Amino acid sequence: MEYRQISGIQLSLLGMGNMRLPTIDGTPQTAIDREKAQAMIDYAYAHGINYYDTAYRYHGGESELFIGEALKKYPRDTWYLASKFPGHMTEHKGNGVLGFTSMLAGRPDSTVDGIFNEQLRKCQVDYFDFYLLHNLNEKSYDMYVDEEVGIVPYLLQKKAEGKIRHLGLSAHGTAETIDKFLTKYEGIFEFVQIQLNYLDWKLQNAKAKYDVITRHGLKVIVMEGIRGGRLANLPEAEMAKLKALRPDDSAAKWALRWLQALPEVSVVLSGMTTYDQMVENVDTFTHYEPATPEEQQVLDEVANTMLAWVPCTACRYCTEGCPMELEIPRIIAAYNAVKNGEASAKYSLEDCEEAMDPSRCIGCGSCAGICPQNIAIPDIMEQFAGMLSE
Ligand code: SF4
Ligand code: SF4
Structure with a gap:
């Protein structure tokens, strides 16, 4: 050591x-x-x-x-x-x-x-x-x-x-x-x-x-x-x-x-x-x-090559207060993967479990301000839901 x-x-x-x-x-x-x-x-x-x-x-x-x-x-x-x-x-x-x-x-x-x-x-x-x-x-x-x-x-x-x-x-x-x-x-x-x-x-x-x-x-x-x-x-x-x-x-x-x-x-x-x-x-x-x-x-x-990623570290500070019980860090990981062309074929709104569905975000803002990485979580949810519905 x-x-x-x-x-x-x-x-x-x-x-x-x-x-x-x-x-x-x-x-x-x-x-x-x-x-x-x-x-x-x-x-x-x-x-x-x-x-x-x-x-x-x-x-x-x-x-x-x-x-x-x-x-x-x-x-x-x-x-x-x-x-x-x-x-x-x-x-x-x-x-x-x-x-x-x-x-x-x-x-x-x-x-x-x-x-x-x-x-x-x-x-x-x-x-x-x-x-x-x-x-x-x-x-x-x-x-x-x-x-x-x-x-x-x-x-x-x-x-x-x-x-x-x-x-x-x-x-x-x-x-x-x-x-x-x-x-x-x-x-x-x-x-x-x-x-x-x-x-x-x-x-x-x-x-x-x-x-x-x-x-x-x-x-x-x-x-x-x-x-x-x-x-x-x-x-x-x-x-x-x-x-x-x-x-x-x-x-x-x-x-x-x-x-x-x-x-x-x-x-x-x-x-x-x-x-x-x-x-x-x-x-x-x-x-x-x-x-x-x-x-x-x-x-x-x-x-x-990774500077455009959403910089989530999966610390989970945001998850406890989410009224929709969304798996926020896992959704963001999927968002990064889809954006980088790694997972687009495997991820669709119809198939994903409830906790992984960004369209269920109600934009309540409970997660805003908690994230140590200053990620605009509701915006990401909205963008991702839009990408997937397209
Ligand atoms: S804004 Fe969306 S992701 Fe954030 S706590 Fe509310 S429902 Fe959950
Ligand atoms: S608080 Fe921020 S960095 Fe931590 S899991 Fe949630 S989105 Fe990711």
Whole structure:
């Protein structure tokens, strides 16, 4: 296993994300199949992975419970746990009381202290090794800097008490928003977690974000390195280009080797769902072989063919609130496939199951504003329904 550092701590370059764990009925983000997931954690630990990432809302709140239970059989000083404060899904109701919004709507009101202590309890730990503000973006910025709520001062206090060892943030905001935030809190945060892969380098302007973060002297943690699995399944023509160079390598391995070539990346999180993915990814980071400049050039060409894709990462933030119970990320994947001429013959409105029928979208807008990729979901549904009815 390859290791890199944040603030002098040796971290496995491959980190275990706990947002896409195996589930009992196979539906992403639902009840975790604990037996399968535990087997993956055991394999990860045995093969040198020491960084485990979770968050308040993953798997409806079960991810924190699971990972705390899964890791506790191993000595506390042999693994690092990261969780996140869900400020992007809260609103200030006054006097420090926070109401939950979006996917967390309906939970009882709490406070910054209440949420943080709940997380410690759920994870069965006395302290978090790494703790992040979850999803800094243009909408959550005001909450995170709100002096009356006082999230950052509270976390600094917890750091002084030893309940947080290292502070960072995850961000889906623009490079400008990240820059503004890091400038305001210069010297406080040690790392930033961003969506980074060879497609988003251009598509989501990740290069500018990487440059801003490293200019502030901070390390980068990668999320969505394989873009929610999309970069593991390339169009045939693009895959052929990669196979011509390395016949035995998967598309996922190419994506991960591209990330290994970035020197300021300290951890590449992979939200693995199957044991086989775990085994393959561990192998990729054990036989460390960053992409060469020539290989990076080939991936750049592959990325250029995909810049018109709707950039869904299948995070499923949007699905819980959809009154029509549409399988939004799967519909968008089908839209991309049809647009790219991969699936037109196989997809028609008459044949598709209800949850996959974009014409059932009522344009209610419940999904609007939730998507970290800023996808105009109702517009896509309308366009796709129009394309299919033609
Ligand atoms: S706008 Fe359409 S896709 Fe979005 S939540 Fe409403 S019905 Fe579902
Ligand atoms: S549309 Fe947006 S919120 Fe929904 S799964 Fe895709 S990336 Fe996530």
